[in-house]
Amino acid sequence: MSELPKILHVEDDPDIREIALMALEVVGGLDVDQCASGADALERAPGIAPGLLLLDVMMPGMSGDETLTALRKMPQFADTPAIFMTAKAQLSEVDRLKQLGALDVITKPFDPMTLADQILKIWQSR
Amino acid sequence: MIQGSESYLVSLLGPATAGAVVSLAIVLMIVLLARSALGHRRQLLTIREQEDALTLQRKAADIHAMVKIVGGDGRILYVNDNLIQTTGYSVEELHGRPAGEVFLDEDPHVATEMWETLRRGDVWAGDNKLHRRRGPAIWVKITAVPKMDRNGTLEKVITIYTDITDAKLRQQEGPLRAMFDRLQDEVYIFSVDDLRLHYLNKRARSNLGWDRVNYRSHYLAETSGGFDETKFRERVVPLLAGEVEAVIYESSLHGRPVEINLQLDESVVGEARFVAVVRDISQRKQVEQARADFVATVTHELRAPMTSIKGAMKLVASGATGPIPDKPSQMIDLALRNVDRLLLLINDLLDLEKLDNAQTEIRRDPVDLAELIDDAIAHNMGYAQEYGVSFAALPGIPTSLQIVGDRDRLMQVLTNLMSNAAKFSEAGGVVEVGLEDRGDEARITVSDHGIGIPEDAQSRLFERFVQAETTEHKKRKGTGLGLSIVKSIVERHGGRVDFFSTPGVGTTFVVDLPKASEEMSRAA
Numbered sequence: 001m002s003e004l005p006k007i008l009h010v011e012d013d014p015d016i017r018e019i020a021l022m023a024l025e026v027v028g029g030l031d032v033d034q035c036a037s038g039a040d041a042l043e044r045a046p047g048i049a050p051g052l053l054l055l056d057v058m059m060p061g062m063s064g065d066e067t068l069t070a071l072r073k074m075p076q077f078a079d080t081p082a083i084f085m086t087a088k089a090q091l092s093e094v095d096r097l098k099q100l101g102a103l104d105v106i107t108k109p110f111d112p113m114t115l116a117d118q119i120l121k122i123w124q125s126r
Numbered sequence: 127m128i129q130g131s132e133s134y135l136v137s138l139l140g141p142a143t144a145g146a147v148v149s150l151a152i153v154l155m156i157v158l159l160a161r162s163a164l165g166h167r168r169q170l171l172t173i174r175e176q177e178d179a180l181t182l183q184r185k186a187a188d189i190h191a192m193v194k195i196v197g198g199d200g201r202i203l204y205v206n207d208n209l210i211q212t213t214g215y216s217v218e219e220l221h222g223r224p225a226g227e228v229f230l231d232e233d234p235h236v237a238t239e240m241w242e243t244l245r246r247g248d249v250w251a252g253d254n255k256l257h258r259r260r261g262p263a264i265w266v267k268i269t270a271v272p273k274m275d276r277n278g279t280l281e282k283v284i285t286i287y288t289d290i291t292d293a294k295l296r297q298q299e300g301p302l303r304a305m306f307d308r309l310q311d312e313v314y315i316f317s318v319d320d321l322r323l324h325y326l327n328k329r330a331r332s333n334l335g336w337d338r339v340n341y342r343s344h345y346l347a348e349t350s351g352g353f354d355e356t357k358f359r360e361r362v363v364p365l366l367a368g369e370v371e372a373v374i375y376e377s378s379l380h381g382r383p384v385e386i387n388l389q390l391d392e393s394v395v396g397e398a399r400f401v402a403v404v405r406d407i408s409q410r411k412q413v414e415q416a417r418a419d420f421v422a423t424v425t426h427e428l429r430a431p432m433t434s435i436k437g438a439m440k441l442v443a444s445g446a447t448g449p450i451p452d453k454p455s456q457m458i459d460l461a462l463r464n465v466d467r468l469l470l471l472i473n474d475l476l477d478l479e480k481l482d483n484a485q486t487e488i489r490r491d492p493v494d495l496a497e498l499i500d501d502a503i504a505h506n507m508g509y510a511q512e513y514g515v516s517f518a519a520l521p522g523i524p525t526s527l528q529i530v531g532d533r534d535r536l537m538q539v540l541t542n543l544m545s546n547a548a549k550f551s552e553a554g555g556v557v558e559v560g561l562e563d564r565g566d567e568a569r570i571t572v573s574d575h576g577i578g579i580p581e582d583a584q585s586r587l588f589e590r591f592v593q594a595e596t597t598e599h600k601k602r603k604g605t606g607l608g609l610s611i612v613k614s615i616v617e618r619h620g621g622r623v624d625f626f627s628t629p630g631v632g633t634t635f636v637v638d639l640p641k642a643s644e645e646m647s648r649a650a
Contacts, residue, residue, distance in 0.1 A: 013430055019437030026446050058426050087429035109433035109469065112440050 005051020006031045010041045012059040028116020038062025053082040192287040198280040214259035244272040262397030265294040312404040321346040474607035481614035489532035502540035514553035520560040530642040535615045542608040547574035570637040578629035588613045
C-alpha cells in the first residue's frame with residue numbers, strides 16, 4: 001500500500017470517520033488525515049499536503065463537490081486526484097461526480113476490510 | 127287616312143262641327159305624341175339606372191362571392207376572380223370544362239334535381255363542397271339562376287357561391303368546442319400541412335394573451351418561443367404513418383412543464399388536422415421532485431448508520447480491533463448476516479421506488495448481451511460458491527448480440543435471476559444462462575435444476591414480498607423483491623419476463639428484450 005500517497009479524508013459523520021480511519025490505517029496501512037467538514041479541509045489541506053482526496057458528498061454546509069471545487073482553486077491541489085464517497089448510488093449522480101474530475105465514486109456502505117484495496121485499484125487505474 | 131276621316135266626319139256632323147272635332151283630334155295627337163316622347167325619355171333613364179345598379183350588384187357579388195356562368199350544357203363560360211383565387215385553378219384550365227367535373231361533389235340525385243329545376247327556369251339553391259386545386263375543399267352555399275332563351279330553353283346558368291366553411295365548422299364542432307372551452311387543459315387544432323391554427327380553446331387563448339386575437343391567421347410556431355418545427359415533424363412521423371393513435375411527450379410552454387397529447391383529426395371538409403391537448407404538469411413535477419428528494423434523503427439517512435454498524439462489526443469480526451472469543455464472534459457474524467439482509471432490503475426498496483418513478487433514468491446505450499452474460503457469470507461467482515453451484519453459459523449462444531438498454535440495470539436482472547437460481551438449486555447443480563437472437567428481440571434464459579416453484583405460488587411470483595411458503599423455500603429466504611425488480615427493469619426496457627417451472631425438476635426464467643424498442647431507440 002506504500003505506493004499510495006497521503007490521503008485527506010473529509011467526512012462529517014464521526015462514526016464513519018472512525019470506521020474509515022480503522023479501515024485505511026489499521027487494515028490498509030495507509031497514511032490518512034481526516035477533516036470533519038469542507039471548511040475544515042480548506043483550512044488544513046495546505047498543512048496536510050495530501051496526494052489523494054477522499055471526499056464524502058453529502059455534508060452540511062459545504063458539500064463534497066463544493067469542497068473539491070474550492071480545493072481545485074488552490075494551485076497545489078489543482079490536479080490532486082480525488083475519490084468521492086456517497087450513499088446516493090444513482091447513475092446520474094455518479095456521472096455528475098466523475099465529470100467534476102473525480103477518479104471514481106465509492107458507494108456507501110463500504111466494506112472496511114476492502115476499502116483500502118478498492119482505493120488502491122482506483123489509484124492504479126488512473 | 128286623316129283626309130278620308132275628315133270627309134266622313136263632314137258628311138256625318140256638318141262642316142263646322144267636323145272642323146272642331148279635327149282640331150281637337152290634332153291637339154289630342156300632339157298631346158299624345160308629346161307624352162309618348164316624354165315617356166320614352168323616362169324609360170331611357172331607367173335602363174341606365176338599372177345598368178348602374180346591375181354593375182354595382184355585379185361588383186358587390188364579385189367581391190362578396192364566387193361567381194360562375196355555365197352554358198346550358200353545363201360547361202364553364204365564365205368565372206370571377208374570387209372563384210379563381212379561392213380554388214387555385216386558372217381561367218384556361220376551367221374554360222369549357224364541365225363545372226361538376228371540376229368543382230363539386232356530384233351527388234347524382236342532387237345534380238339531377240338541380241338541372242331539372244334550372245331547365246324549368248327556376249332558381250336552385252343548396253349547400254355542397256367546393257373542391258380546390260390544392261388544399262382541402264370548402265363548404266359553399268350555392269344559388270344557381272337560370273337564363274332561358276326565347277324558346278324557353280336553358281341558355282345559361284349564373285351560379286353564386288358563398289364560403290360557409292366556418293359556419294359549418296361551428297355547427298358541427300360547436301358542442302365539442304364549447305366542451306373544450308370548459309377544459310383546464312389547452313387545446314390547439316392546426317393544419318397538418320402548414321401548422322396554421324384553426325382553433326384555440328379558451329384556456330389556450332387566455333394563456334397566450336390572445337383573447338382578442340384572430341388566431342386563424344396565425345401559425346403554431348407563434349404560440350411558443352422555442353418551437354422547433356423539425357423536431358415536431360420528427361415526433362409526428364409515427365402518427366402520420368398511422369402506426370400510433372397518439373404521440374405523447376413532455377415539453378415546456380409559457381415557461382411551465384407540460385405534457386402534450388397529439389392526435390390526428392379530420393375536419394368537416396376532410397382536412398387532416400392535429401389536435402394537441404396541452405396539460406400543465408408543474409404540480410406533478412413538484413410531486414415527483416419531492417419524491418426523488420425523499421428517496422435521496424432516505425438513502426442517505428439509512429445508509430449512513432448502516433455504514434457505521436456494518437463497518438464496526440466487520441472490523442471487530444476481522445480481529446482488526448483485537449482478538450475476540452468464539453461465542454461473541456458467532457454473535458457478531460449473526461448480526462452481520464442480518465445487517466446484510468437489512469441492507470439488501472433497503473437497496474431493493476429504493477430500487478423499486480426508483481423504478482416506479484417514471485423520472486428515474488434508464489440508460490439507452492448499446493449493450494452487448496453476450497458480453498453482459500459473461501460478466502454476470504464472473505460477477506456472481508461468489509454467490510455460486512456460497513451455494514455450491516456453478517454458472518455456465520449454454521453452448522452455442524451468440525458471441526455478440528447488441529440491444530439498446532441500461533447495462534447496469536440489465537446486469538441487475540441477470541444477477542437477481544442467477545442468484546435466485548443458485549439459491550434454489552441443489553449443491554453441485556449447474557445454473558445455465560442462454561441467449562437467443564429472435565429477430566426483433568433478444569431472449570435471455572436462466573435455468574436451474576432445483577426444487578422448482580410450487581404451483582400455488584406461481585401466479586403471484588412477480589408480486590412484491592411474495593415468496594413460496596414451503597419449508598424448503600423459507601430456508602432460502604430473500605427480500606421477496608428481487609423478481610419485482612426484474613419485472614420492472616425488463617418492462618422499462620419494453621420487454622417481458624416469464625417462467626416455466628416444474629416442482630422437483632427445475633425452473634427457467636425467460637426474458638425477452640426488444641433489440642431497439644421504438645421508445646428506447648428514439649431517445650437513444
